[in-house]
Amino acid sequence: MRSQSMRSNSFRKFLYISPFMLLLAVFAYYPLYGWVYAFFDYTPPIPLSASEFVGFKWFHSLVENQVKIDQLMQVIWNTFGISGLGILFSWLPMIFAIFLTEIKAVRFRKFIQTVTTLPNFISWVLVYSLAFSMFSSEGMVNGFLHMTGLTDSPTMFLQSSEHVWWTMWAWATWKTLGWSAILYIAAIMGIDESLYEAAYVDGATRMQVIRHVVLPSMMPTYFVLLMLQIASFLNNGLEQYFVFQNAFNKDTIQVLDLYVYNLAMGGGSYSVSVAISMLKSVISVVLLFSVNGLSKMLRGEGIV
């Protein structure tokens, strides 16, 4: 009797959260149904029900001729390049946190932390607005170069395909570095005091303490974040590249997310675009589980 009332009570608890689970089902799981568009010959005004089923035609079309292969390869190359730079410099927030906590002047340290986390809280549109005001041909940087007589004609910082991966990396770093350091700062605060004591007793210098005490303690955090970053290798996001794209940098800035958007919303090729979206999601999940498995194997615990 009692266990039955407990069971009904536990089901009632589920009923309370069910409306929210329904929302999740609609907005996170139902879009998976949208993948069927990849198997139909869908052109916007005609409804899906009236469209022709074409099987894997669109997947084949991605690699049907050299031009398309080249285009897709360039997009994948860009995605790899930009994500690769991010991973290559993934230790930056850790170093940032380590040296920030080395600053003894409390006010200065707090000021630096406050100021460097600020860019994380503005949108990419705002970042682009700042970038445009600074680096366009009539911007402050060119104004400064002109006033000081360093250049005669304005430099086209934004409208050039040169170093786009690096500038994209630089803006992303500018935006997120201070914020990403917070997790490491938390980890540094958690280091056992006695480890430091032991190091002083042995006469360790500051750099030695960093190398032998602080860095090793950071490794678990670094490893988890690195794994997550690798798992989301293909997901650069759309906004940053969308706002920074222009006729000049289009070839080198198009990452998968932007390519998918441009194909569908710019070119109306929904079906092809959904096909790429689908491949990308599947590969991402495979990556996530591989990285999770790798983490379990190496450290005995998963990241997800």
Added chain:
Amino acid sequence: MSDNQTSLTPNTREIDITKKTVKMQVSATDKIISTIIYILFSLFAFICVYPFYSIIINTISANDLSAKGEIIFWPKGIHFQNYIDVFKIPGLGNAFMISLGRTVIGTLLTVGASAFLGFMFAQEDMWGKKFWYRFTIITMFFNAGIIPWYLTMRSLHLTDNFLAYILPSVVAPFFIILVKTFVEATPKELQQAASIDGAGIFTIFYKVILPISKPILATVAIFSAVNQWNSFQDTLLLVTDSKLYSLQFILYNYINQASSLSTMVNLQNAGSTAMATLATKQTSTSIRMTVTIIVVAPILLVYPIFQRFFVKGIIIGAVKG
């Protein structure tokens, strides 16, 4: 040496990290390293702040000087006409209301849902708890992609619909983790005592959990508000009706105009008449910058107040999440 002596005494006013560093021996190389650290951090702090500062001084300087990019360190010819002009732009007031509306309503719903779900997932006995929790968390790592999402939203008639700004963000897995971790760290006895006194689940949630969860809920609120205010992609994908444009979208349109104009100048293939019409249609540099300030102002105002607060909040959540 005497410096070292005094700093060896524990400094209880400060947090741990200071205690740790002050005890260190100071050698010549340490001093050089310190100096380099100070210079590099100052430089990075400058790079983080200067763009905001420069736009502010440009909006209050003489418009012809700012259009040529000549306002670098100090405002010249100070005036506030731009701020008066910017409020006369048709559609901007409406966009402000849309941005404000989605921020207020969206934040209230997200905070409420995150609090309730975080609390419920901290309950021991719930039918299928483990499954539903995973069902929620997995969505953080996996999505169908933007085009399938767009097609779904369209089939649900959520294009050109204000609800599209609100509904998808109500259930936010990351915030739920934060609240769940927080609730699980509070003493079980609190809920048990209330339960023995005959309180139902909603009473416990409302009277016991909500009041003690204020710090974490404030963190969730500020994140959620910033997300809503900054959101651009949903307007870009789902909205064609200019009545639903957000401030971010209007700002993007302005910069995009300016950017295409300079692209045309750059390409040097535009006929002079086309150039002329574009130039007259184009929003002036100072107005564009003033709109930027209006869009960024709420964040700049709120940020210093809440900064320390949500840093603590994220650290609480980071322990587990």
